[in-house]
Amino acid sequence: MSIAADTSSARRLDLWWLPRAAILGLIAFFIFGPLANMLLWTVTERWYFPHALPLDYGFSSWARVFAPRGNAMESLLNSILVALLTVVASLSLAIPAGYALARLRVPARAAILLAFLIPQAFPNLTVYVNIARLFYEVGLNGTIAGVVIVHTTHGLVYAIWIATAAFAAVDTELEEAARSIGASALAAFRDVTLPLAMPGLMASAIFVFLESLDEFTGSYFVGAPDVNMLPLLLYTAGAGGNYQIASITALLLLVPSIVFMLLVERFLKADVLARVGR
Amino acid sequence: MKPSTLGLLLTLPALAMVVLFFLVPLAASVVGAFVVGDHFGLGNFTKSFELYTKDIVFTALIVALSSLIVGVFAVAIGGYLTLGENPRAVALLRWLYRWPMFIPFIVVGQILRTFLAKNGLMNNMLVASGLITPLEAVSFLDWRGIVIAFVWKQTPFVALLVAGAMASVDRGTIEAARNLGASRLRILIEILVPQVATTLVVGLVLSFVTMMSVLSVPLMINAQSPTMLTADIAFRINAYGDYGVANALGAISLAITSCVAWIYLRQTMRERA
Numbered sequence: 001m002s003i004a005a006d007t008s009s010a011r012r013l014d015l016w017w018l019p020r021a022a023i024l025g026l027i028a029f030f031i032f033g034p035l036a037n038m039l040l041w042t043v044t045e046r047w048y049f050p051h052a053l054p055l056d057y058g059f060s061s062w063a064r065v066f067a068p069r070g071n072a073m074e075s076l077l078n079s080i081l082v083a084l085l086t087v088v089a090s091l092s093l094a095i096p097a098g099y100a101l102a103r104l105r106v107p108a109r110a111a112i113l114l115a116f117l118i119p120q121a122f123p124n125l126t127v128y129v130n131i132a133r134l135f136y137e138v139g140l141n142g143t144i145a146g147v148v149i150v151h152t153t154h155g156l157v158y159a160i161w162i163a164t165a166a167f168a169a170v171d172t173e174l175e176e177a178a179r180s181i182g183a184s185a186l187a188a189f190r191d192v193t194l195p196l197a198m199p200g201l202m203a204s205a206i207f208v209f210l211e212s213l214d215e216f217t218g219s220y221f222v223g224a225p226d227v228n229m230l231p232l233l234l235y236t237a238g239a240g241g242n243y244q245i246a247s248i249t250a251l252l253l254l255v256p257s258i259v260f261m262l263l264v265e266r267f268l269k270a271d272v273l274a275r276v277g278r
Numbered sequence: 279m280k281p282s283t284l285g286l287l288l289t290l291p292a293l294a295m296v297v298l299f300f301l302v303p304l305a306a307s308v309v310g311a312f313v314v315g316d317h318f319g320l321g322n323f324t325k326s327f328e329l330y331t332k333d334i335v336f337t338a339l340i341v342a343l344s345s346l347i348v349g350v351f352a353v354a355i356g357g358y359l360t361l362g363e364n365p366r367a368v369a370l371l372r373w374l375y376r377w378p379m380f381i382p383f384i385v386v387g388q389i390l391r392t393f394l395a396k397n398g399l400m401n402n403m404l405v406a407s408g409l410i411t412p413l414e415a416v417s418f419l420d421w422r423g424i425v426i427a428f429v430w431k432q433t434p435f436v437a438l439l440v441a442g443a444m445a446s447v448d449r450g451t452i453e454a455a456r457n458l459g460a461s462r463l464r465i466l467i468e469i470l471v472p473q474v475a476t477t478l479v480v481g482l483v484l485s486f487v488t489m490m491s492v493l494s495v496p497l498m499i500n501a502q503s504p505t506m507l508t509a510d511i512a513f514r515i516n517a518y519g520d521y522g523v524a525n526a527l528g529a530i531s532l533a534i535t536s537c538v539a540w541i542y543l544r545q546t547m548r549e550r551a
Contacts, residue, residue, distance in 0.1 A: 020364065020367050028374060031375075034392070037398065037399040040399070053402075093295060094292060096292075097289040100285040100288035104288070105285055107286060115296055116292070118296060121487060122532065123487060123490045125493055125508050125531075126307040126524065126529075126532075129521065129525075130303035130306045130307045134303060153299040214383070216383065216384045217493045217508075220512070231382070235384065235498065238388045238391065253384070254381055257380045
């Protein structure tokens, strides 16, 4: 009896796998299909309708992207330079502000925290248009500095909110202990609080780096056509019908996003996460 | 120095950055929308409505439809992650659904453009597998392409929020409903969704705002008419240097977003009262 019941329940489970597998397969197709399409284009030499797959494979487009004189190499270096400068600028603003918001009595604290959210919470296209006009008058348009300023303003919410949470998660007593054995306020901060907050600060740096790497609209209005960056290269290559260059650029943008996101999960501990935005 | 003064002093540089490089240009944009020649007037708005009424309606509809679909998918994913009975299928879905979240909008635009085109991989696969003939292949690079791109990119984000909120719903209620014979769909609609409604709405409002300001997707997938306001603004600036109409279109898009934010705020206020 019991064996018969077991096999019948097992058979019922098997039947349930049919719709499950169909739906999961459909989801997988729609998520990985476009990605596979991109990967195929990066190694395609010849591919036209109605062939389901490329006719010739090769790496000639990679050679063109990484040729030292190519526009792509310049875009890659510019993008990385801008992203690194944006991280430096954001963190040098966010570390003092985050410390103050976590530890000191700051008037209108909630309003200040919300203020950093504004650049993310409003449609920002017209803002960039107006910044571009403003920057044009002071000579910042089409410069690396101009793009870094725009990216920093946009990424500041991650820098400040996560830095604030990271400092709030550091035990105050450790700092007080350092002070009581004679460390100055600055030394206690440098030797005790800052190292303990470091994983959280790393996570905020990663968010800012990725925001900067992927940012298109601001780079388009403030940077183009003088400062070439990866998203702009991707756009022009795609618009010009060069799917190989566009897909390789897309891959260059996508790989750091995925790698860093996996890293963030290790840096952002639950005690910091629970304090974000408080 | 008083600690509160020191605190304010340390936050001041960061605050100045946001005020100077976001709030001031935002104000300039709203004021600029009303400047015609050298006096104030509504000229830019009349011109905007004359030229772009179709695109304004198109934008609002596209973003609203995308939000709706994102909401349905997010609830379905969150619901299965919470109520799914097969641990392997749940784990597979959990691993699967997050991928698009990590992919930048500009990359989403490019890869979906190659995927959804008439000669893209999707049609090629369907033709190769004999499901359709080459003549039946359809390009999705119009309003459908934009909706698909938005849904593709935004669903994981909202699903993540919704699944997190559903996970913290009291299991006891769900078990009780199950024991009384309620189906999983009924539990999802009558127990889980009402309890995570606030999180769902917050996620959808955030998505709505994000979609309203994305420029790369409409430029890459559907730059012909009708298109989204962001593409029109870029066109007004690049082709005519017409800041007046661009600012007016920006103000209109801000007004649409404000409507959504207002509905959301009214909702949360009512819940608290």
